[in-house]
Amino acid sequence: MDTGLLPDTGSFSASFRVRSRTQGVGRLWILDWSDPSSGNGLRVGIGADRLWLRWGSVDTSVALVASSWRTVAVAIAGPSLSVSVDGNRLADLESDRVAVRSGWSNRAVASAGGLDLAWILAWDVALDPNGLSLPR
DSSP: OBOTTSOSSSOEEEEEEEEESOSSOSOEEEEEEEOTTTOOEEEEEEETTEEEEEETTEEEEEEOOTTSOEEEEEEEETTEEEEEETTEEEEEEEOSSOSOOTTOOEEEESOSSSEEEEEEEEESSOOOHHHHTSOO
């Protein structure tokens, strides 16, 4: 799915309910909103029992059983990214390479196979990701 609805500037939040249908795959990108030529952007993925996060120059992961349904939420305010899963904050990241998003050419949700996606919701403000990621 194309995600042209996400804003090019300013704060925003997104929430998605997802699970992996494959085991042992390194990274399946749930949200790939980036610029491959510069490496800048936001990528959120699951695989190999990890939640994978790329935010500008930051590339990290957190342990997560991805084969069960998970509700993941991200909130962006300037250079800050907050990520929560099932109501628990897992990461707060800062990057200086994410201010201008209009030129990022990748704008996709669940572009890789092997994912079940129940929903994706987006807001044009930075909301509390803990509340957005509470299972419903």
